[in-house]
Amino acid sequence: MDELDKFKKEWQSREQELPKISYNDIYKMLLKKSSSIVKWIFIISVAELLFWISLYFIIPEDNIKLMHEMGIGKILYYSNIVHFSVFGIFIFFFYKNYQSIQVTDNTKMLMNSILKTRKTVRYFVYYNVSMFILSSIVIDFFFYSNSSKLYEVMDFASKGVPEEGFANIFIITQIIVGIVVIGLLVLFYWLVYGILLKRLKSNYRELEKMED
């Protein structure tokens, strides 16, 4: 393309028109903090990991007591051991992938390692959401089929809740709460991905396209 080559000559001959930053000003910049996307991804990812892990520590005493009284305390205990082992594995991979992000890699590799780091956290969230849904279904089903015991354990009679239709109301409430929680999570991730990764993903796709 003649026009681009003509432009190339001009481009190279006009370097003196570029701004000049002094030695001292460059020196000052070394002390400034980065605001790169990698930093934000790290902060958000650590916050997510902490959020999901902390959920297991803030389960109200009453809930734990209820589980024990319903006879599923032991199952809960063992499933928590499995959970925390899985958390450990995720944190290991997150750290390993995060460490592999190097600005000195080629563009495609750099994008790939950022996306891989994010993917680890995404799978971590998928894991948690699936476990949340799965355990809700199992527990709700268990409560539903043992509703009279639940009615007794939670002492609904003294609170004036009629036993008739109680199981249905209980299960519907659980389902609605579950849907709202999942809806909020989807919204949160849609925003996080929309803000942080839209440009990176489209650039990565652009690079991939060349490999066709």
Place this chain on the structure above:
Amino acid sequence: MNKELEHSFVIQLEKNQNIAHKICRLYTNDQDSHNDLFQEITIQLWRAFPKFRGDSKFSTWMYRVALNTAITLYRKSKRQISTQDFEGVSFKIKAEEYDDTIEQQLKLMYGAVKKLNDIDKALVFLYLEDKSYREISETLGITEVNARVKMNRAKEKLRKILNP
């Protein structure tokens, strides 16, 4: 030791700062964003500097880190999306050297390059900097054949923008 490293880094960046400025001009649309990006490039270069072994030229190494920062790490601010300040591109021409037509053509070309997507912009930038297809492919992490194909497509896009 650290002072020595800082000094050697700042000296080299000061000497090669044009590379970063040219990238900043292509990837931002106003002076504040230009300065933001320049600062982020400086920070990223400085962080990576201890691993710079000197087996390649500082400038070669800088192209990669600076482009990676502009394309991947830098978060564009909102004001950039709304402004299309091609006038601010600053091709200040000395009247006796160039006539208005050339000036106009250059402005149009610069505007067209700025309209390309981030990846095409990087390809065109490296081409304008007279980099070989091998260097372009190594910087972006694609094959040489693909770099050529993509470059031809980018040229085609430029032609279409200039002659709609």
